[in-house]
Each structure stands twice: as C-alpha cells, then as structure tokens.
Amino acid sequence: MTPQLITTDVLVIGGGLAGERCAIEAAAAGQEAMILSLVPPRRSHSCAAQGGMQAALGNCVKAEGDSPQVHFQDTVRGSDWGADQEVARIFAEEAPVAVRELAHYGVPWTRVRGGKNKYFIKGESVEIEELLENDGLITHRDFGGTAKWRACYAAAGTGHAALYAVDSQVVRLGITVRDRVEAIALIHDGSRCFGVVARCLRTGKQFCVLAKATVIATGGYGRIYGRYTTNATINYGTGAAIALDTGVVPLGNMEAVQFHPTALSPSGILITEGCRGDGGYLLDKNLHRFMVDAEPEKQELASRDVVSRHMMQCILDGNGVDSPNGRHLWLDIRHLGEKHLTTKLLEVFDICRDFAGINPANDMIPVRPTQHYSMGGVRVNKDGEAYGMAGLYAVGEAACWDMHGFNRLGGNSLAETLVAGRVVGARVAEYASGTTLQADTELAFAALAAAEKRAQNLLAREGNGRSVYEIRDALGEIMITKVGIFRTGDDLKSAVDEIKALIEECSHAVLRHKGPGANPELAFALRFPGMLRLALTVAMGALARAESRGAHFRSDFPLRNDREWLNRTLARWKPDASAPTLSYEPVGLIDLAPGHRGYGSDERIEMNKTVSQYNESVADLQAREGRLASVEAIGSRLQQTQGVAR
Amino acid sequence: MSDKENAAARRLRFEIFRFNPEDPNSEPHIDVFEIDERPYMTLYMALNEIRETLDSGLQFDFACRSAICGSCGMMVNGRPSLGCRTLTADLPETIRLHPLPAFKLIGDLSVDTGTWFREMAERTEAWIHEQQPFNKDATEERMSDDIAQAIYEGDRCIECGCCVASCGVANVNPDFLAAAGLNRVSRFMMDPRDKRDDADWFEVVAGQQGVFGCVGLMACADVCPKELPLLEVYAYLRRRILGSKFLSDRSDPPPDINT
C-alpha cells in the first residue's frame, strides 16, 4: 500500500542518465534522494543512444589538437548561435570529466589500439598509425558537425553502457527508485515548488511526494510527432507539460526540434550517426552520393539539420527510392565489412536484421529523416533552476539549459545529461541542504484532489467520438506534415488551428475502458492533453519565428536573421488561457561571434550591433525575465574567443 | 525481405492471457482477438492495434520498440521473446501470448522485471568496487581494447528477463541468480577496474543460487534476444570457481569481507 503522502529531500522525476546522475550527486552530498520513473531506470530512453558521447580528450590521431575550446566552438556553430554560450563553455570543459567518470563507473569505452588502424574517411579507406603511447586510452569516432574526432563510444551501445553504469551507482548508494510511477502535476504555490502528484502505473493510485527540491528529468517529447520519431514510446514530454501547467515556468525554444537524417524506413528506429562517422554514405535512387555535391567539405558529416534538409530536398526533387511506405534514401555501410559491423556497429547490425530483415554487410539500409531530439524544454538558468519557481530544477533533454540552441550536435546530448547531472545535482544538493521541508499538506491534498477529480471526470464522460488514440494519430500527422523539416507560415497557421481543434476535441474524448487498476487508456488520456499543449507551443513558436536557424527552417524565411532573431523563445501558458504566450530573451552573452557555421548556407542577415553592445543588453534583459541569480557570476567563464581559429 | 512485405493478408488470431490483480472481479483467463496482418507487423504494432481498437484495458509494456530497452519480454507461443522485435510473419496464424513466468505479475502481459533485477544487482553488488576514488583531474586509466570489448559483450544484456523466464530452475527457485545475474557477475569479474578477487566472488557464484544451481538446461542461451554467450559465461565461471577452490590455499577469508 502506498500512503497518500511521502516525503524526501530531493525528488528526481525521471530515471534516465540526467535524472540518475543528478540524484547521485544529491545522495553523495548526504541528501535523501528519490527517483520516479515510468519504467525501471535502465529502460529509460537513454539506453537507446548508440553512437557516442562528445568529450575533447584528443586521444586518437584524428583527434589531435582537440580541446574544450574547439568543442565549445563546434557546439556553438552547431547550435547556429542559438546556444547560451556560457553554458556551452561549462559543458565543453566538464565533458572530459564526465566521460572519465563513466570509465570509473565501469563503462567499457572502446580504446585506442596503438599501431596501424584502418578507417573510412569521406568514402575512402585509409590507414592511420595510432600512437603506441596512447594505446589503451579512450578512443574517438567522427560525428557530424565537429572539427575533430571527438565522440567517445562503447561499440554502438554507448547510452546502454552509460546508463547501466550510472544506475549501478544509484543501486550502490541505495537511492530509492519508484518505477512505474508517473508524475502528473507539480505541487506549487505560484513561486515555489513542493513536489508532485504522482500516479502509480501498477495500481492506478495517486499520491503526493513532497520534497525540498524537485528535478524534472523526463527526457524529450518526441511522441508528439506520433510514430514519426526515433524516440521511445514513453517520450511524452510530461515533465515539460507539468512545468508549463504551472503558468509561471516558461518553456524555451520549443520550436527547435531536431530531425535525424538516418532513421530506418518505415519503422523510425534510429540508425546511429556513427555509421556515417565510421565511413558510411548516403545514396539516392541512382546510387549517387548527393551529399558530396551538396556539402563538398563535410559531406555526410555536416550537422544533422543540414543533412536532413538535403535529404528531404533530394526526395522532393524526385530522387528518393519508391517503396510502399513512402520514399526513402539509402545508407550504405557495406564497405565497412562484416567484422566492423558486428563489433563497432553491432547494435546497428541487429536492428537491420530484426526490423528490416537485411544484413547491412550485403544490403543497403532504407533511411529517411525522422524526428529525433527536443532542443527545447523547461527553461533553466546555468544552475538548472527553472525560471520563476524556487525549488524546481530541470536537467537533460527535458531542460532548455541551452547549450544546443537550434541544433544539437550528435553525441552532445549524452554528454549534456552527465555534465548537467553533475553541475545541477551539486546545486540541488546545496539548495536542499540550505532549506527545510515544507510539508504544506493542505496544498498537497488540494493538488491531489484536483488530480483525482480529473481522473474521475475522464472516467465519467459518456458519448462517442474519436478515442484519445485516434486524436493522437491525428496530432502526429499534423506535426510531421506541417511542423516538420521544411516549414511555411501557411502550414504552421493551419497546424495551430488544427491542434487547437484537437485540444477542444480531446476535452470531451470518451474512454473505452473504465476498469480499476493501472488502466493504460486512462493513463494516456491523463497525459495526452499535456502533449497537445506542447505541440501547440511548438507550432506557435515556429510560426512566430520568421527566420531559419538550425533545425528550424522556414521556406518563406530561408535566412538566419541575427538582426531580429538572435534570441530564445519563452512560452508560458497562463492559467485558463487557450494558448501559450510567447516572449523572447537574448541567447546569452556572446563569446564566439555569429558567423558562418562551416557547412550549410553562408547567407544570413547580420547583426546590427556589435557583440559587446549585444552583451551589455543581456544581463538586464535576463533579469527582467525573472532569472534567478546564478552561483557563478555571469560571464565568468567567457574568454572572448572570436579571434581563435578552428 | 520480400516475403515479409508481401505477406498475404492473413487474419491473425491472438490468444492472450488476461488477469488484473487490481480488479477483485478479475479471474485469470484467455481472451481471443483477431486482427489483419500488415507487412512488417511486429507484436508491438499488433498489441497496440488490439489495445486501441478492441480492448483498451489490455496491459503490456513497450518502451524503445527497437529491442534495446528490455521492456517487452513475453511468452510467445511458449517461448520468451521480445514483443517489439518479433515479426508476426515469423509466427503461425494463431499467436498465444502469456506474461513471462518467474516474475511478479502486474497485469495481463506486464510483469515486474525491474524489481527482480534491482534485487539481483543489490545481492551481487553489481557495481564496480574501484581500487581508488575518482580523481577528476587525472587521465583515464588505460585498458586494452580487447578487454573493453569482452566487457562490453557481457554488458550488452538488456535485462529483459527472457533467460530467467525460460529457465526451469529460475522458475522454481526464486533465489537463483539465473543467466542474467551470473552474466552480470562475470562481467565484473572480468573487469580489471574491480578489486574483488576470487575469494570475494566465491560464495556469490558458487552456491545453489549461483552457477551450481544451473543444471544446464541451456534454454537461457537459446532465448536470449541479444544472443549473449551465456553458456560460455557459465563454463567460464565454473572453471574459474573450480580453480579458485582447489588452486588457492583454501583458507577461509575473514567473515566480514563487506566491501
């Protein structure tokens, strides 16, 4: 029996890499930590990450000369200057520590083999002599949008290995994990967060968890794209949705949605970027390497937004391969050889075999760009504190800590979860040790009663009409066709209208199953309105942003516009409003001045002020947005690196 | 590939075990559902279709739907399999689905593998017992790539529980660590970063809950969706334990070897 109210010091919602790493930090600092998760932590979607984790160790020949500085620049370029550069800096500096810490936790990173090694680079086989003195250090593979080989990896199961290692530390520290528990609402008084109302997915019972600090680490919201996503079926984005529900906490850059170039067609299962990093290439229906024409410099290894657009363009130009499930392109990794495929890309080999019935050593892989990553999320400051709500934090993909801006580089996300887990975890522990638990039971029970009422109302509804599942499918179609890779004002307008109509329809959708217990349909009906709200926030943000930046591409405004749009979208959903309110804040202090990314289009609308003028305006604007003071002085990490060459 | 795409539109008959322990009126029984087969249909798609169109109370677990998270183990015609990677084209028209045995039932096809694996991890202390505390300023310790690959091989277990469910011994002896547990143990035994020695491992591995509980049914290796070399793991553990027992000085380590 679960009591109606339980308490802890630090409550972490989400047992993925970000949540667990954060909980470890808090527990190590002596706070009692509790993790809630939809699934046993090791089944969180972090386990699906295949390709690698970026950290500038510079251990192999092709990584020579790498440093956090170069990593920082790659990250900012990748973000199309949408990132908060202070955060990107913290990130790049801490990433090597995070990777080494994982090695310490037991991750079997693939290591440098001193002596001759065969690699494929830009479609050609080359032999490189790795230094014997580096033998046994963590090695790297190439990933998109980076100047150096930087992605550390454990075969093609990096996320799996990392998550298991981190979870083993959670077990070791005896951190309480309540799996199959879903947070469905935050308990707050408008300025401070006290915990959550949660629903047990085994029994259907609802209860409150009160904590000094609450951390949202619920991962991405890819499932608003229905089945057109590489994400797990549990990536509903509920964490962001319940933060939005407070009416106070804003979500940042929700329109920044990443599409991954190579998802298996039609199932949408991801084929890692590591395939292209290791030398695979993309072919159209004439078996032509179109990326060589499109991006002579980086070829298949430009950033994901750029490659995805070229692929879509290729398909739109009639060069896609026809299949009963729509058009796709080919990913060719046959030349890497069966040995490479069954060791360094083993998981890819298995996926091809299990889900497409092909052997990638003999057959080409049918791929197409598919929704993959949510750059947007709960807007937090450098310390991971949510804007406008004390005691509430967010980390990982659920957060908009904002080192990814408008496009995340492959491999930067795993690194983010661990770096942010460490950094934010320390802040959370600090905050929690400096405050006492405010067991405001009245507030908690009011929230619990409201949640119970919601569930009862849902069960009590009568009538017929589309089921929540049908509405979900309709949402997915709208999102992929109108809020996809190429966006236009007209499409976005109609998407906004249609999503609003779905919200209306959903408010009287009727459940088919009313039985007691877990009731999966009720569980979905409880979380789906949140997904609709997130979808509307994405569409409205995209409609408002009249420029193209990173993954957000407006065919009607194809240029990046640093004059008007070098900023971050903040979306708040005022209580009882029918749509979010958008506002904007500067991206943060600029260190690396906006310029050409090194791939993609070189055309843009330039800023009409200098970097220092921009920076001066930042601090007070941020303060106006209710940003909490950070432990580190603003700008303390900046190094003014504009002049430094790549 | 082609025969899966052209799968002549079959009508699939699903016989699914049903029981909701939360519902006092629920009795264990079998429900029958029929749906049309589609090209490349997996049990993940089929079960969702059943839930979304025929019985929205049906309980089952999927997360990654790409055979890497281990959520969706279930008995498919008597054999533990991952639902998400099982193509209906590989199955006969009648498909019998049951929850994995050996685990606590949550409802219908959903079982509590999470608790089992967490307890296993606690019992075997399945984390690195490091030699030195982490030093954030030092470069990583070296390790040969061959060892890293060998460890990775053991690390690939996705804790789906199929091996546990398939093993007759694990089904009657809840203490048995089973293939998944012993594979995890051997992964740490292999790891040079772990300071535990054979004496520390001895009782975890050697008892009836460990490798000598196994009678060699070999089902675990046959059903493991990740095709882990589980029998090799068992043989390795047996030999190593034998070596440590008879090659060592046979002295008892002190009783409190808590690490």
Add this chain to the structure above:
Amino acid sequence: MKILTNATNAVDSKVNARRQIVYELISGGTGLALALFMFGHVVLVGSILTGERGFDWMATMLEDYYIAQPTIAAIFALFIVHAIVASRKIPAQLDERRRMIALAKGLKNAGRDKVPSRRDNSPFVPHLESMLWIWQVRTGMVMLVLGSFHLVLLGMDIFTPLFGDHAGIESSTSLARVAAGLWLPYGILLLCVEFHASVGLYRLAVKWGSGFLPHRRHLHRIEQVIFWVVLGLGAITLLVLAGVLSPPLEFLLSEGAS
C-alpha cells in the same frame, strides 16, 4: 558481501557454497565415471557376439583375476551416490516439477519463431535441451529401479562363487534368463542408460567446456552419434542374449579354435 542467500551469515553461505561445489563435482564425476563404464560394459557384454565361449572366457577372466568383484561393488556405490547427489537438483514439489515440464514442453513446441541469428547459439530451433533434462530425470528414476535389480542380480552371480559351488557369470544362465523374459526390463534399461549417459556427457561438456570445446552444435552431433552407435550395439547384444539372433561374430572364435 552481504545478504546473498538465506544463510544467516557470511561463513554459513561460504560453507554452503563450498558444499555445492563438492556436490556438483560428485554428481558430474560419478555420472562421467558411470557413463564411461557403460561404454566398457557394452564391449564386455558384447563379447556374447562372439558366441558363448567368448562371453564365458571374458567372465571367467574377470572373476578369476578378481576384477569383477571390486568393480561391481564400486559401480554399485557410484550408482547410488550418483543417484542421491544428482537427485538434489530435482524439484521436491510436484507442482514445481509440473511447471518445469510445462515450460520445457512450451519451449519445445514454440515453433520456428526465431529470427535468423548472428551467432547461431542454438543447434535447435526450437529449444530442446530442457526437455532432454526432464527425460534424464525420468530415465534416472527408471534406472534406479531396474539398474539396482540388475546389479543385485549380477552381484549374486559374482559373489556366490566365493562361498559355494556356483560358477559365477555364465553364458548359459544369462541366455536363459534373458530369453525367459528379462529381455523386456533389459530393453528398457538399455534405452534409458544410453540416453541418460550420452545426454549427460553432452551436458557435462557444455557445462564445463563451452568456450574451448567445439561449438555446442557439434557436441550435440557427437552426442547423437554416440547414442545411436551404443544403443545399436547394445540392442544386438540383447537380441543375441534373448536367443533371437545367433552370435554374428561367432566365426572369429570358431575359426581360431579349429
């Protein structure tokens, strides 16, 4: 390490672990010894294929040199020890045995639902070994009864000469009693013992040798060959003993004698 078994403390669980290792070695070792003996047994009893003279010569020799007496005692001991120690793995509860059997049957009848595999772990699609183990238990039980009876019978044959006028193992008695009806229990015993022994050896090889012995698929082939060859030899022997078949190799000795 902490709570590992139900044992109350670390020392207990260590003792328990050590005990298990010894049991495992005893059951495997006695099984191995018995299996090897049974291959020899095929040859010894198979001497009847060369006719009554060959059989009697063999029997007399083994008895005169006092090989038979200690052997049968040792085999009897191994047999009993093996039965006792190996049975510890058989679940005590009827319900548990039923569950294991149902599971094994399910796995065997699962159909070809296995995706083509990279490593080809299993020689069987579907899985069979669980069912083989169930049959090992069943054949073991049968052997416990029939084998004990046989050993007691032969024990009387062998040991009575030491006390009286009896002639020990003799082809005439053997032929007579087998023909009189012992062929049936012997037939069953033969099938059981060869199955149990060949599967047991296969299992031993996989349990201890996976990784450096040949692949399990090959081991299984070897096991099947051994099973059929030994079973065939034993069956012919039994037919000769029962008087259905005349000794096929009789010419060997009659030539030599003439």
